[in-house]
Amino acid sequence: MFKSIFQLFKIARKLASSGAIDTVNEIYNIPFAVNLFFDLFAIGSAKKLINKSKKPGEKLCDALEGMGTTFIKLGQFLATRPDIIGEALVDDLVKLQDKLPPFELYKSKKIFKKEIGENLYQNIIEISEPIAAASIAQVHIAKIKIDDVQKEVAVKILRPDIEKKFNEELDALMLFAYIVESLFSKTKRLKLVEVVHLLREITNIEMDLRFEAAAANELYENTKNDKGFNVPKIYWNYTSRKVLTLDKVDGISIREHDLLKRSGVNLKELSENLIQHFLKQAVRDGFFHGDMHQGNLFVDKQGNIIPVDFGIMGRLDINNRKYLAEILYGFIQRDYIKVAEVHFEAGLVPQSASKEEFAQALRSVGEPIFGQSIKDISGGNLLAQLFGITEKFNMPTQTPLLLLQKTMVTVEGVARKLYPETNIWEVSRPVLEDWIKNVKSPKTAFNTAINTSSEILKRIPDFPNFMDKANHALELLAAGKLNLGLKNNRGLEIEETKLKNLRNNIIISFLGIVIVVLLVF
Numbered sequence: 001m002f003k004s005i006f007q008l009f010k011i012a013r014k015l016a017s018s019g020a021i022d023t024v025n026e027i028y029n030i031p032f033a034v035n036l037f038f039d040l041f042a043i044g045s046a047k048k049l050i051n052k053s054k055k056p057g058e059k060l061c062d063a064l065e066g067m068g069t070t071f072i073k074l075g076q077f078l079a080t081r082p083d084i085i086g087e088a089l090v091d092d093l094v095k096l097q098d099k100l101p102p103f104e105l106y107k108s109k110k111i112f113k114k115e116i117g118e119n120l121y122q123n124i125i126e127i128s129e130p131i132a133a134a135s136i137a138q139v140h141i142a143k144i145k146i147d148d149v150q151k152e153v154a155v156k157i158l159r160p161d162i163e164k165k166f167n168e169e170l171d172a173l174m175l176f177a178y179i180v181e182s183l184f185s186k187t188k189r190l191k192l193v194e195v196v197h198l199l200r201e202i203t204n205i206e207m208d209l210r211f212e213a214a215a216a217n218e219l220y221e222n223t224k225n226d227k228g229f230n231v232p233k234i235y236w237n238y239t240s241r242k243v244l245t246l247d248k249v250d251g252i253s254i255r256e257h258d259l260l261k262r263s264g265v266n267l268k269e270l271s272e273n274l275i276q277h278f279l280k281q282a283v284r285d286g287f288f289h290g291d292m293h294q295g296n297l298f299v300d301k302q303g304n305i306i307p308v309d310f311g312i313m314g315r316l317d318i319n320n321r322k323y324l325a326e327i328l329y330g331f332i333q334r335d336y337i338k339v340a341e342v343h344f345e346a347g348l349v350p351q352s353a354s355k356e357e358f359a360q361a362l363r364s365v366g367e368p369i370f371g372q373s374i375k376d377i378s379g380g381n382l383l384a385q386l387f388g389i390t391e392k393f394n395m396p397t398q399t400p401l402l403l404l405q406k407t408m409v410t411v412e413g414v415a416r417k418l419y420p421e422t423n424i425w426e427v428s429r430p431v432l433e434d435w436i437k438n439v440k441s442p443k444t445a446f447n448t449a450i451n452t453s454s455e456i457l458k459r460i461p462d463f464p465n466f467m468d469k470a471n472h473a474l475e476l477l478a479a480g481k482l483n484l485g486l487k488n489n490r491g492l493e494i495e496e497t498k499l500k501n502l503r504n505n506i507i508i509s510f511l512g513i514v515i516v517v518l519l520v521f
């Protein structure tokens with residue numbers, strides 16, 4: 001317990017001196033006592049100067065970025081929860097930069113050696129300085145001799161001791177959240193304890209790189225016969241909890257338009273392929289890359305798309321997929337009654353609602369879109385508006401669909417940058433038509449069942465324990481890091497009980513610490 005309290009002390013100082021507390025104060029009214037608490041802890045520390053001309057959300061980003069991994073992750077998590085912090089703050093927090101200075105090469109080598117063992121490590125011919133460094137891990141390029149062939153691979157390595165540090169800081173944050181929630185009932189609305197608990201679950205999965213490897217592997221299996229989309233291969237022998245080794249991408253960043261053109265890549269086709277591959281993976285496989293920004297996408301000279309970074313994946317069950325395909329297709333055909341029927345058939349709208357009124361609301365979303373020029377049409381925005389309407393009709397939005405919608409906006413943005421005139425409707429239509437046709441023919445239902453079970457068998461490795469964990473993790477990942485609350489309430493309850501028992505002791509200890517602080521500084 002003293003460790004947590006000590007951590008809390010450190011964090012309180014960090015929070016107060018980074019300017020985060022002042023900024024949060026501009027957004028919410030923090031109770032006087034909490035402010036006083038932070039003021040006490042900030043005594044003697046140099047308060048960071050904050051650029052006054054920035055919006056509160058932007059200032060909060062700056063403060064969080066300066067506080068390291070735990071707070072960068074907290075900011076990223078909150079950016080997925082408009083239900084807690086509101087849309088405006090979400091728009092600012094998504095811009096949070098996940099960058100930290102790299103750690104030294106010798107440390108990477110040491111970790112790599114320890115993780116894969118002396119023997120395998122002898123096959124490593126060369127490791128580069130880090131080429132990218134984020135809050136959890138950094139990436140190196142290495143040459144490895146595999147079966148007597150020299151391969152170039154990318155090696156992602158966790159920051160040293162990151163798990164320990166993160167969990168210690170979270171213990172302290174949890175304590176803080178619990179105390180604030182217990183003392184100020186108004187703050188219950190912010191679900192502080194739940195936020196910290198979910199952040200712990202999600203990030204601990206992200207800090208086990210075997211889960212990312214399993215996700216890459218699944219995406220590889222799903223897409224291995226799709227022309228134009230190549231997922232790098234995972235080297236399992238060189239992969240562990242702390243290290244992920246995969247084929248080095250031999251390609252150009254999708255940002256580099258001029259370079260791509262000079263290499264003979266047709267940007268119009270590339271833009272269309274990107275949208276089609278994404279949509280196909282979502283509706284056909286129900287498994288999609290949930291972080292398709294430009295930094296994670298590469299293109300080879302033949303115009304094949306190569307994704308990296310499989311930390312966030314989305315999973316849609318068959319009902320979500322049917323719903324998605326039918327509504328998007330319905331909108332493309334401007335058949336609002338049909339889109340309304342899909343909602344009623346799926347039991348998504350209360351039976352008491354009027355189908356005509358619902359269809360009218362759908363029309364109010366769809367029609368303006370058809371009045372726009374091609375370059376403004378967006379499936380992602382359409383879905384966002386649709387979810388706005390369904391909320392008004394009292395149906396909760398399925399969280400996996402929210403991740404899909406957000407990713408769709410990102411994918412469309414990348415596609416539009418490549419080729420601004422891309423007609424998203426025309427490009428999406430064949431994918432949706434094909435899939436709907438396929439699902440509706442009864443013959444395929446049987447084939448799908450067989451294929452899926454054989455695929456599953458193929459993917460089960462020898463260590464079932466790990467796979468159980470991996471499956472659980474993939475489920476969590478696939479939930480888009482969004483709806484973990486439902487599944488993990490038990491864990492949360494246990495955590496809360498523990499906290500409750502600690503609370504009284506802690507408040508007393510707090511007072512002690514405050515007195516010590518006052519005496520020391």
Ligand SMILES: Nc1ncnc2c1ncn2[C@@H]1O[C@H](COP(=O)(O)OP(=O)(O)O)[C@@H](O)[C@H]1O
Pocket residue numbers: 131132133134135137139153154156232246247248249250295296308309310311
């Ligand atoms: N297989 C790879 N081949 C070449 N470069 C890679 C590979 N994997 C990652 N990188 C580079 O490292 C960067 C960071 O890797 P990424 O997996 O996206 O980590 P993060 O989760 O920190 O964003 C990528 O943006 C890319 O530039």
Ligand SMILES: [Mg+2]
Pocket residue numbers: 295296308309
């Ligand atoms: Mg990345």
